[in-house]
Amino acid sequence: MTEPQLVLENINTTVLQNDQPKQLLKQVNLQLQPGDFVTVLGTNGAGKSTLFNTIAGNLPAQTGRIVLQGQDVTQQSEVQRAKLISRVFQDPKLGTAPRMTVAENLLLAQERGRHRGLRPRRLKQHLAEYAALCAQTGNGLERELDTPTGNLSGGQRQALSLLMATLKTPALLLLDEHTAALDPKTSRQLMQFTQERITAQHLTCLMITHHLQDALQYGNRLLVLQNGRIAADYRQEQKAQLTLSDLLDFFEPSL
Numbered sequence: 001m002t003e004p005q006l007v008l009e010n011i012n013t014t015v016l017q018n019d020q021p022k023q024l025l026k027q028v029n030l031q032l033q034p035g036d037f038v039t040v041l042g043t044n045g046a047g048k049s050t051l052f053n054t055i056a057g058n059l060p061a062q063t064g065r066i067v068l069q070g071q072d073v074t075q076q077s078e079v080q081r082a083k084l085i086s087r088v089f090q091d092p093k094l095g096t097a098p099r100m101t102v103a104e105n106l107l108l109a110q111e112r113g114r115h116r117g118l119r120p121r122r123l124k125q126h127l128a129e130y131a132a133l134c135a136q137t138g139n140g141l142e143r144e145l146d147t148p149t150g151n152l153s154g155g156q157r158q159a160l161s162l163l164m165a166t167l168k169t170p171a172l173l174l175l176d177e178h179t180a181a182l183d184p185k186t187s188r189q190l191m192q193f194t195q196e197r198i199t200a201q202h203l204t205c206l207m208i209t210h211h212l213q214d215a216l217q218y219g220n221r222l223l224v225l226q227n228g229r230i231a232a233d234y235r236q237e238q239k240a241q242l243t244l245s246d247l248l249d250f251f252e253p254s255l
């Protein structure tokens with residue numbers, strides 16, 4: 001059997017709120033295989049972002065172990081884990097440096113963890129490669145290589161964030177509602193590009209979404225979080241047979 005790409009073992013995450021402990025994740029156990037593309041659903045406050053924050057090291061887990069690509073990262077800082085984990089957020093402003101151009105941002109992502117400072121000559125060497133990459137997004141990003149990212153549309157900016165997050169193949173890709181701020185057509189376009197990128201690079205990915213249709217359509221596995229716990233974990237055939245109405249049951253207010 002293949003070694004899992006991600007293991008979460010007995011994870012409990014607690015924060016202090018008004019000096020009182022508040023448990024956000026409760027006894028979470030999860031194993032992802034390489035290439036798993038997992039959609040993550042749950043009501044507001046269910047613990048989806050907390051799960052990502054715990055995996056990425058923004059929030060410490062009080063108990064348990066996190067193993068990524070065979071490496072125990074439980075004690076590693078957020079910065080150390082960022083060598084293995086890429087994350088794309090909901091807000092288009094978060095993923096890129098707004099005053100730098102598209103090409104400069106891509107170079108920054110490519111040089112991440114190597115050395116500081118951008119070298120103009122190095123940038124020129126990569127322009128054709130970046131244009132080809134950007135053309136894959138299907139939203140005209142290849143014509144904006146010299147445009148500061150602050151001047152791009154939200155859809156172009158999110159596509160660029162995804163490109164940057166996957167330029168060096170991460171051990172784990174975390175997509176935190178990365179299409180939520182986009183109109184339906186742009187969101188669909190970005191989801192198609194996301195799917196292509198994940199398949200081409202055989203990425204292991206967790207994707208939080210509130211679009212039930214996207215959660216059903218994409219990925220090979222679907223998790224539902226409820227009140228800090230994994231309430232359901234549908235794989236392959238089970239997921240393929242799920243319907244919107246099955247999923248809506250998880251969003252019924254409890255009586």
Ligand SMILES: Nc1ncnc2c1ncn2[C@@H]1O[C@H](COP(=O)(O)OP(=O)(O)OP(=O)(O)O)[C@@H](O)[C@H]1O
Pocket residue numbers: 015016017022024042043044045046047048049050051
């Ligand atoms: N640092 C923190 N301190 C105190 N409470 C927190 C903290 N982070 C999250 N919470 C609380 O934990 C619960 C889970 O929040 P989380 O953001 O993980 O939910 P979510 O499922 O991502 O929700 P949404 O769909 O609204 O983004 C919420 O009640 C939230 O208020």
